[in-house]
Amino acid sequence: MTASITFFPVSNGDMTLVCLDNGQNLLIDINIRADADNEDHEMPDVAEDLRGRLRRDDAGRLYVDGFLSSHPHSDHITGLRNHFHLGPPDEWKEKDDKILIREMWSSPVVFRRADAEQPLCDDAKAWRQEARRRVKLFREKGSIPAEGDRILILGEDVDGKTDDILDIVVKLNETISACNGLADGAFEARLLGPLPPENDDDEETLRHNQSSVILRFSLRGGGISDRCRYLTGGDAEVEIWKRLWKSHGKANSDWLTYDIMLPPHHCSWRSLSSDRWSELGEKVKVDSDARNALSQTRKGAIIVASCKPIKADDDNPPHERAKREYVDIVDDDADRFFCTDEYWAEKEMALTFEIKSSGIVRKIGTAAALAAPALGISATASHARPHGSLGKAQSR
Amino acid sequence: MAEEELRSHGEQFLLAARAHAECRAGRLITVGDKSCLIELDLNVEMPLEYKVDGASPNGIRTTETVTVKLWRNYPWSSPSFYLRSDFPRDLPHLQPGPLTQLPRPCLVDGSQREYFFQFGLVELGVFHLVHQLVLWLQRAAERTLIHHGRGWEPTLRRDLSDILVIDAEACRAAVDRNGGYRVLKADFLRSSMDGSLIGRDAWTWLNVTQEQVPLKRDDKELFVRGKRNGLWSGDTVCCLIWPDKLPTGADFVAGSYMPETVDIYRRLLERADELNCGRALRIFVDNLERCFQGFNLEVPIPVGIVLCARRPAALVGSQSNIELLPYVFDIRAMKQRSSLLAAGDDEPVMPTTQIDATNPALLRNVSGAPAVPPVAMIGCGSVGSKMAMHLARSGVTISVVSDNRHLRPHNMARHALARPEYANSKATELAKELELLGQKPSVQQGDAVTDLAVRETRKLILPKEAGYAINTTASLSVREALSALPAREVKPRLAEAALFGRGNGGFLLVEGASHNPTLSDLVAELYASITDDRLRELLFDPAFGLTEIQIGQGCGALTMPMTDMRLSAMTAALTEEFVGCTQNTIAAGSIIIGSKAEATSDTNWQRQDVSPFEVIEIDGPEGWTIRLSQKVLTKIRAEVARYPTVETGGLLIGMCSARLKAITVVDVIDAPPDSVRSASVFVLGTQGLKTAIKARHRASGNTLFDVGTWHSHLADQGPSELDRATAKKLAMERPPPSVLLIAAPTRLYSLMHKRASE
Structure with a gap:
């Protein structure tokens, strides 16, 4: 199997599929909006695209080996109930044909009580319920349950709430090297976030900064370890990145290096600076620590913003000033900055990079898939075409 | 007029090409009345670390400008694609050609014109060609034009006009660890004019046998030239050379890809040295000189050379890691010569295409047929001859053909063979035909019933190396003679194929393992289990049903009236069923029976497995x-x-x-x-x-x-x-x-x- 990373066009939201060269796959967040399920709607049908990339198990169930939810916001979890099987795996129904999650990767936020200020959307509630079911099963059994019941908690929770389940907890700054129990060197991922609160008041700051799971993957490609480094951090904003650089900038800046990065929070300005664009405009200043944390590039590195087309307006996210900063990070080479929705508008396909022995290569589509839209086949049907002898036809 | 038309084709081409997402720009360069030149700027995806440098380490740029030539008869011909003149040449999948021409990529496996045409819509064809070009460039940058995962890709030799026919597997079998050469007998055909030489609008066809010949001075038959059907033809030799071992005693392996660039003898020597075949090539050419010492033959004679390159991996689609690199050059034994090579080291040498002499392995590969153990044919009548030919064409070895009857004019109605005369037995004639497919079956012309009863002759009809023996005699006596044999006397598994009901029905019986159930058991079981009305009607047809076949056989010439179409259709299907049975061997015996519908060609097949009796x-x-x-x-x-x-x-x-x-x-x-x-x-x-x-x-x-x-x-x-x-x-x-x-x-x-x- 060729390892790859696919960024689905889900507008301001995240949805990334990491395929390992051992055949496993890990889905990071989803944003499958109801309109994307509607055939007549112009929105890309990302669910269908995703399903086409997955395999079925012996029982005929589509599955992902791992599903990471970076944080419980609707633009990162929408579509969970519609498209994924929740509950015990033996309750999977053929007629629903939902995708089985062999192993959940969840932030410890699932243990928190409902937050009055930021109520959870229904899909996030469903994620929390399913995560709790799986943790409960582990607590009862005392051993790692079977596929479809497994869960990893990315980060310890406060007040020792996860101390009794440390076998399924990944501690901050440690690495994960197995997905769904298979450790064969296909990847390693270092857990850099969510950051724990430093004191009682800090909880609020972190929440304000969209604390998310932050992972830096190192992927094997074409049999070569560490062929691609991928940094992904949900919606984490400036304060988080500042802290990361302060913690690791000196001794462990290598932990932040990447070939591909998903800029946090859909290319939001707020990930790079505390200054308000609405007040300062072009006078805003980029936070140097946050920028350092987000600019540890390897040769030829690229940045993929998962967001709607980026325009020079006051809208945020995505923010045009942020894009400029990211382009600057990639040596001022605009060809090394991608926007998922813009890519879709141009190519009508999800953006995929393959990780091969030769290196990381953007995947161009197959001729068959590209040809029909490019040559306008079916274009006759895209507009009403007036015909007939009315109009201005000339006759003598 | 032609120019105008070409311009419009060129513009249309550009529209379709530029629709490709990786095509950055394109423009018309020149339009004449013979061709139209277009340039395309193509984006080449490559690893991020190369991209940032603007080119891959082997010199492929992130944007490559490609020249496209539309010919006058476009779109009835495929466009040609040319790369820039300083494009790296040491890449596989570049068409062979002199350095003076722009490099041409080999875009598709097979005919580019067929590829272009297969899309129907011309624009779609253009789009796909551009896509192939983009992929080709990307692979060139990634150095994956050769996909070693599937095996070693042989050097591109397509479109060469000279051809050398040789049994590749036999050549590979000759290769040993020590290195050496073999001089093989060959004959040749050479097109056109009297003194025509290779490379001058003449083609050479060299047919190489596996027969070794010593280069003796007094052998007058070794090199001969004459005229046949307006072509020069004659006898010559071909030298098969394989690599010497390394001084350490280890195998010499040629692990780097070398595109075909040999054009003169000096380069051939260089290439031979690169493959560790140089020593033997020099010895062969010296011996050739010695062989001609004192003789003159003032006409060019082509001589073949086949260099065997030992590769680090098996070739694509082959079990072997030996790649054959064939060449041809002319020798001329002039009166006042210093060498047989008139131009010395600058004597032209042409790389040739190697094609296989017909042999079972080749036929099996081409057919995509499964491996089947050798088969002994009992009966070489219309059914037997056709089954034997079907099997042989699928690469199945026919180890023996048995029949005591002679080929007669009336057999021509349905027999696999057509013959001008009728002097020989069916078995002899079938064996001759099979020889053309690279087979050497032994011929048995005795009466099968008599011969099966005697141990010595039985071993000839049912040789132990055969995996199966098929009785196609439609003779009850042969069936019984086979069924009567004790199990230990029957090495091949026995089968029987026969037609009935004027070829509207046919059956295949395959005995169980250990000769149980026997063919006779299976026939009894077949009679007991018929329930299908159509089958019953055909089987028990009063004139030509199953039970009556033997009478026809007994009366000699009186056989079932049916067309060759019917017989062939049924026999082909029975052979296919037989091959199927050899792939999933079971201990039980099998009855496979087919019946054609009354009004259409639909044929219904039923299979029944019969446990040992x-x-x-x-x-x-x-x-x-x-x-x-x-x-x-x-x-x-x-x-x-x-x-x-x-x-x-x-x-x-x-x-x-x-x-x-x-x-x-x-x-x-x-x-x-x-x-x-x-x-x-x-x-x-x-x-x-x-x-x-x-x-x-x-x-x-x-x-x-x-x-x-x-x-x-x-x-x-x-x-x-x-x-x-x-x-x-x-x-x-x-x-x-x-x-x-x-x-x-x-x-x-x-x-x-x-x-x-x-």
Whole structure:
């Protein structure tokens, strides 16, 4: 199997599929909006695209080996109930044909009580319920349950709430090297976030900064370890990145290096600076620590913003000033900055990079898939075409 | 006019090409009345770390400008694509060509024109060609034009006009560890004018055999040239050279890809040295010079050279890692010469395409057919000859062909062979034909029935190296002669193929492992199990049904009237079924039977697997056995279970052969209602029994009849006096033998009155 990373066009939201060269796959967040399920709607049908990339198990169930939810916001979890099987795996129904999650990767936020200020959307509630079911099963059994019941908690929770389940907890700054129990060197991922609160008041700051799971993957490609480094951090904003650089900038800046990065929070300005664009405009200043944390590039590195087309307006996210900063990070080479929705508008396909022995290569589509839209086949049907002898036809 | 048209084609081409997402720009360069030149700027995806440098380490740029040439007859021809003149040349999948021309990528495996045409819509064809070009450039940058995962890709030699025919597998088999060469006999054809040389608009076809020849000075037959059908032809040699081992004793492996660039003798020597074949090439050319010492032959004679390159991996689609690199050059033995190579080291040398001499392995590859063990053919009539040819064309070795009849004019209606004269036997003629497919079958022309009975001749008809022997004689005597053989005497698994009902029906029988069930058992089982009306109609056709085939054979020329189309259709399907049986071997025997629908060509095939028959020696006449199908045994056991406290029984239905000394039982008829069962005696009643037997006889096309009775014993006890008396009584009442079968709790007994067989 060729390892790859696919960024689905889900507008301001995240949805990334990491395929390992051992055949496993890990889905990071989803944003499958109801309109994307509607055939007549112009929105890309990302669910269908995703399903086409997955395999079925012996029982005929589509599955992902791992599903990471970076944080419980609707633009990162929408579509969970519609498209994924929740509950015990033996309750999977053929007629629903939902995708089985062999192993959940969840932030410890699932243990928190409902937050009055930021109520959870229904899909996030469903994620929390399913995560709790799986943790409960582990607590009862005392051993790692079977596929479809497994869960990893990315980060310890406060007040020792996860101390009794440390076998399924990944501690901050440690690495994960197995997905769904298979450790064969296909990847390693270092857990850099969510950051724990430093004191009682800090909880609020972190929440304000969209604390998310932050992972830096190192992927094997074409049999070569560490062929691609991928940094992904949900919606984490400036304060988080500042802290990361302060913690690791000196001794462990290598932990932040990447070939591909998903800029946090859909290319939001707020990930790079505390200054308000609405007040300062072009006078805003980029936070140097946050920028350092987000600019540890390897040769030829690229940045993929998962967001709607980026325009020079006051809208945020995505923010045009942020894009400029990211382009600057990639040596001022605009060809090394991608926007998922813009890519879709141009190519009508999800953006995929393959990780091969030769290196990381953007995947161009197959001729068959590209040809029909490019040559306008079916274009006759895209507009009403007036015909007939009315109009201005000339006759003598 | 042509120019205008070409311009419009060029513009249309650009529209389609620029629709490709990786095409950055494009423009018309020149338009003439013969061709139109276009440039395309293509984006080349490559690893991120190369992209940032603007080019891959091997020199492919992130944007490559490609020149496209549309020919005058476009879109009836495919556009040609040329890369920039300083494009790296040391890449695989570049078309072979001199340095003075722009490099051309090889975009598709096969004909580019066919590829271009296959899309129907011209724009779609253009789009796909551009896509292939983009992929080609990307792979060139990633150095993955050769996909070693699938094996070593042979050097591109397509479109070369000179051809060298040689059995590649035989060449590879000659390669040993030490290095060396072999001089092989060859003949050649050379196109056009008198003094025409290679490379000057002339092509050479070199046919190389595997026969080794010494380069003797006094051999006048070695190099000959004459004219045939307006072409030069003659005899020559080809030298097969394989690499010397390394000084360390290890194999020499040529691991780097070298595109074909040989054009003169000096480069051939260089190439040979690169492959560690240089020593042998020099020896061969020296010997050639010595061979001609004192002789003149002032016409060019082409000589073949085949260099064997040992590769680090097996070639694509092959088990072997030996790549053959064939070349041809001319020798001229002029009067005042310093060398046979007129231009010395600058003598032109042409790389040639190697094609395989016809051989079973090649045919199997081309057919995509599975491997089948060698087959012995018994019968070389129309069915047998066609089966043999079908199998041989799929690469199956035919180890022997047996038939004692001669080919006659009337055979031409359906036989696989057409012949101008009829002097030879069918077996001899079929063997000759098979030789053209690279086979060497032995020929048996005796009478199969006689020869099968004698050990020495039997081994010739059924050689031990054959995996299968197929009887296509449609002869009952041959079937019985085969079935009568003891299991240890039958090395190949036996099969039989025959047609019936004017070719509207056909069957294939394949014996079980260990010669059980036999072909005769299978035929009896077939008669017992026919329920399909159409099949019954065909099988029991009064003139040409299955039961009547043997008569046709006996009468010689009188065979079933049917067309070659019908016979071929059925025989082809039977052969296919046979090949299928060889792929999933089971212990049981198989009956495969097909019947064509009345009004259409639809043919319905049914398959039945038949478990080994239970064979019991009969108490009474010597050497007789009773053979019971598993179906019969199951029925008997079920009936016995129904009467655990009293004896029960019934009537045995089957066939009987005094030649096989066998009674074959394939069905039972239940005891009539007036039968009497008690703990010590079973009396078979008569009520309705005659009618039942007659009905069974008719239903089987008058083949199956009552061959005896069976009854149970409550203890493991053999025949009683009463049983013997009944056996005797039965024997007296009719000429065919009647058998008694006794089903005791753990075993079976059987008896027959002696006189019945006398």
